[in-house]
Amino acid sequence: MLRAEPVRATRRIRTAPEWAILERELFAQQDRAWRVFADRYTEGDGRLVFRDRLGVGLDGRDGVDDFYEPFFNWPTLYLLGGSSDLLDASLRHWRGVTNQLTEMGMLVDGYERGYDWFHQGESMVLFYALCLALPEDTDLKQLAARFADLYLPAGPNYDAEHRVIQAPHNGAAGPRWGFIDGEKYFPWSLPLRPYGLPLDWIGVSSFDELVDDPGKARRYGQIMWDRMGRGDVLANLAATGLATNAYLYSGDPAYKDWVLEYVGAWQDRLAGREVIPDNAGLHGEVGEHLDGRWYGGHYGWAWPHGIESVGSSAIVGAVNATLLSGDRGYLDLARNPLDAVLKQAEYRSLADMGTLTKRWLRHLDPERPTLTIPQRHNDSGWFDYNVMPTQLPIALWHFSRDTGDAERIERLREGSDWDWNAVHDQRNKDEGGHEEPWYEFLARRNPNFPEKMLRSALAISTARLETIENDPIDPAVGPDALDIHHWQNINPVVTEALLQLTTGSPQVLYNGGLTHLHLRYFDADARRPGLPEAVAALVSDIDPDHTVVDLVNLGDEPRSLLVQAGSFNEHALQTVAVDANPPRPVHHQLLVDLPPQSEVRLTLTMSLHARTPANQSPWEL
Template identity: 30%
Template sequence: DGMYYREFPVMFDWVHNGEGLTTFNLHGLMDPTARDFDKRVRRYAGFYMGDDPQSPNYDKQHRIIRSLFNGSRGPMLRKATPLDWAGDPLEDVEERYNALHGERNFEEMLAHFEDYTDVVGDHPSNMVATTLGLNAYALTGEKAFRDWVLEYVEAWRQRTIDNDGIIPTNIGLDGTVGGECDGKWYGGCYGWAFTVTVPQTGGLSSRNTHYLGIAGFGNALLFTGDQRFVDVWRQQIDTINSNTKVVDGQQMYPHMFGDDGWYDFSTSPYSAGALDVYYWSMARQDLQRLDAETGWIGFLEGNAPDYPVAALQRDFGRVRSQMEKVRHDPTTPDTRLSDNPNPLNPATIGSLVELMLGGMTPRHGCPLHCRLRYFDPARQRPGMPDGVGALVEKLEADSTTVTLVNTDQVSSRQVVVQGGAYAEHHFGTVRIGDEAFEVDATSFAVELAPGAGATLRIDTQRYATQPTFAFPWDRRS
């Protein structure tokens, strides 16, 4: 019956649903009044709240999404087949297509998914769906969307605590941990024990996507500011890394868990979500899990002053390189698979999000977590006015430091600075040199004379207000 129904994937996992919704889930930040956007965010969130008879994904009693495969036609409540994953058969795969997993024929495409069968029951990656609830609340302010997100995420938080601090990767239809996998909390497709054989090489590959679940905890934090949603992931990181062993004199850390206990040991500690935990908590002990000497975090800590220039030079280089790939792409519309354009995408936003917004790059359908956002009041749109630059130089638990510069040598510019992508942060006093200005709001305007710039230290109360898509001038009206 096709891949889409009611403008939404019919039935798929949130590794792929999230990828497909990456831009839609940020659309409200750009144009929340776009035609039919209101209808779509309501409909999409409704697929997961348990009230849509055509898509009974959510079980209110057990607070679960009932399958790893879910969507506008509801959950898959049987074993998945390779055909469910691979789609319609293709001929002449090696001769005609560029299969990114290296498959040479359709049989190898099916073999890739041979073990991807245990999809019944809930999985942490389904928490990416809570971004749909965040979207709907940020647009409408209706409490039901917020309540569903918090209800569902809290259920996962409690399960993780009850499972000795490790998020389980299968919740049965009866609400029990491991209920569809013989009681194994680590079972299921994309679970802690999901290590499969690569058909082309015979090698093993571990494909555990539990880490996508951190999206739900971040969304709950946006709504509440409650650090217990951060604590649960921090405790998981520490619990996993406590299961180290020494091999040939080297400390080794596990990353997978199966019938025989922890496995897939490497010299790198388990660190999935470590940056998120620090960014959300701003606790110095959480910084210890990160590299504070180089990169973006090193810059914020004052240890990598050259990072902004180096990062932008690197990103411009990548844009040029990607455009060369686009120009020399040998595929044609009839030989181009759906994911072939992905490695060619020239959009390179990571450093801009870090340096201008003081934020983390959104991924897999997650929202934008950032400290600042900017608006152009003259043109009544989100984004920087022409010729204005920003560099977030320091992030602390209760303050934000940013330098704003108007590069136009003739005309002045006004820019509105907002706390967070969704106005979730509240500003107190803004200091420029020896001067102090009381703001007491989620945004303020800065007038920049021609060629002028200034460094602002902004007292910031994080996660103090409810998220909204409304632009600053609309919130004041």
């Protein structure tokens, strides 16, 4: 039964705000964009047009994520107010790809047979978004439980005695020891050459030595199997997303208990150390298979991406535990890797930076030094300097809204010799990259951000559509002509701008994060998630003590929408002030009536993380 406090907009629009017009234009463009992509690259049951097979490369395990990733933000667009049939399309594509991958032997009972959680997390973002959009779907609820059960104490992956997920590669078939199937040898391909070797202390000096010497590659592969192919790694913290998702559906305490137990194990491994370790052996001991080293685990501090994967995993695990328990002490686990690299910060120019620099090429002046942090650590110490991946500290601050987490971002801003207000037409596969100008907008230092960001999103989507329409590749011919990353690289759906502006939220952490929205909307007449047709929203302030959102109905029909605090109704609304009127109490959710051509400014107060989170429809509350 819906219990909502009603308010009504009384101001008529004199001049429609430019941001509102652009926002609705972006929604309209997206409605065309996903259809163009689907028509070009998918078949009737939703699978991607692909006639080859996966599992035939060097490692035989890679590629599952690449088939789900082209659709990762489609359900999110629906959640924000995308077309009604987009949800059915998103579900069809997820099911079609799942069937496609099952036929290739990559899945067992609909789930990844076994791979690392840096990539599994990328696969799961689509599933989590579908679950958020379909809280009443019994099939998804059952799948969420079945997937999570793979990691609970009775499942195949977790050793409850030692509190470890037993291997870096894991999944529906349990621990998948090592990194390849069959003969053990150095398994990675030439594109990974820039990251060097994962173990720098076993007598092999270069990547080329292993490429040129099969015998040495086999010996190296055996050592990797022994040292890195078994035991727990920090990247496995992303698996807590499965249990958190299952708990949000069911409220079953078994899922909550496991998340807190497993995150607690990594808290204990950090205790007494300056830096969170990235590995634990089969008996739960840090460095057990690495001669005592706290670094060297798969997708850890030493190889390949360092803070990019370590920081993301720590934040995902800590946020999940905090969401379910309300205990903010878990967030210290997420803060540690960020602060550890900031202690080693140096000013460097672009020429003196290491890997993963592509994200910053549009921002940096090659001749001017800026604040950088070491991304990685091995026997030589901290190395591979680059700009801090800003999405990590901003995601943490957005969840915590803690002063200390904001101060960390301010330090990065003050040390940056580039313009945080600039909005560049750039797009990575995770669709992030505009965290800094959004943060500046919220800090009231970038007033024109909404219009700039929306124009940028429109330009990016338009460019992707042109690429699709002029794409010479026949998607059916296989990998000789089609890179399996091709689809995700030209996905024309863009949601970062809409997340930031309509909900006051950053892009989801791509390697396994759940969608954490500050505000959510529901169309009260259509009884579905998202902004109603012709309605635009702009969140301009998310300070802990108040939230400011403008709502505009550009259409000629009355609209009603429900405002909810948090993705999972976890924040408690307290008061609302309508335009310049005094605040009044709100006892649950807020129902806003928008007459034709009307606008209203709401100033909300709320208590963050004050309610038990649940994935439920507001019509069931």
